[in-house]
Amino acid sequence: MNRSIIRAAAPRPCTLVVCRGCCCGNSRKHPGTDHAWQLERLRAGAADGGFQVRTTDCLGPGDQANVIVVQPSTAGRRAGGRAVWVGFAMDDDCTDDLVRWVTQGGPGIAEPPTTLELQFIRPPREARTRARR
Template identity: 85%
Template sequence: MSGSIGHRSVIRAAASRPCTLVVCRGCCCGNPRKHPGTDHAWQLDRLRAGAAEHGLHIRTTDCLGPCDQANVIVVQPSTAGRRAGGRAVWVGFAMDDDCTDDLLRWAAAGGPGIAEPSAALQLQFIRPPREARVRARR
């Protein structure tokens, strides 16, 4: 009997996965030599503070691929967003305070599948690399 209770709690935990921001910090994204006018550390600190405030997840990764569109952040939908048809959204050129704030507002409001992003943020949507598009179809 106790095994089934544990199983239910795992399912319940998975059912409530929040929106996740995956922040690229590889060779180009987050590189002060490539983008000297951007405070990359502040941006990551701001994203982490906003995630803590709104119950979001933040992950960093070495390289997402589209280096010519750095800084890249992928907004992954919450479980509810995915159930509503939301898919991961790739945002390029995410370097200024306005973009960081727009990302946090959108994710806090529910993100892909739940809330509409600002018009300014939509202008920064980019096409994911081919490998990511193939994985998304699986």
């Protein structure tokens, strides 16, 4: 008899999706920002804090660069957390706030710092349409 075992998917941690396309991460557009350091800091935080960091070419709202999307963990999604878009994420304080928030659990688990909430932006229309599917 051949039995197949279906296992539940492993829980996903909170994930930061960091835009590094045409506008975000561009030292010509934002010369006062150390984009490489920011990505290093986020990755170091992920190694210590149990979250993931991914990069992507372009998330869309280049006029609000740098853009980072905070995707909830499996537990955060079950608790009602949804992806949060953060714009103008270029300084050390914002980077530290992001690392601290996602280390604490991120959307659905932990409250974001008030200063970070001021940088929340609406996702572009295309992303909102995909999220409803």
